Amino acid sequence: RKEVEQDPGPFNVPEGATVAFNCTYSNSASQSFFWYRQDCRKEPKLLMSVYSSGNEDGRFTAQLNRASQYISLLIRDSKLSDSATYLCVVNRRGFKTIFGAGTRLFVKA
């Protein structure tokens, strides 16, 4: 079993839709959590950090459930430009960073 697991998708949604991704992690020593976005043939870019209290950045909302060891990302009012692969990322003590395999999202007109 991978340490960080995501549904690979693809998620195909129309513009304006709300879409949610989940990610589970297996190591309870995980310290900090992030969502990154990767466009085709580009580098991963930080989308947002994820905090226990939940956090929002415009149309994006991230949640962390430490008890159940999962992280979620909600995208509201999807835009064509949201089409990308979304990577769940977990940092463990000692500089160890684990990337999930990513969830592909296609937003269609």
Next chain:
Amino acid sequence: DTAVSQTPKYLVTQMGNDKSIKCEQNLGHDTMYWYKQDSKKFLKIMFSYNNKELIINETVPNRFSPKSPDKAHLNLHINSLELGDSAVYFCASSHGQVISNQPQHFGDGTRLSIL
């Protein structure tokens, strides 16, 4: 521009050759990383350096040798290249701490193709 920059962007070479990829960051970070992203798009850490010291060395063949001359640079040298080394290699950096809550910033990748 403040960034993580890596060179070359593309590298096409033959099996058995030795090649190097360079990475530099001007973000003032003290931790740098090398990742490999293969054809299945899975991003896997190879090495991590903190203040020029090797912190993480995942199960990577010893044909791969990282070198950090200072905390702003982390280069990757690969000996005797094999077909399976074809991938995109990303350099990244962050403010590193023992408990790291800092995100990483990535270079735009080096696409290595072995003929």
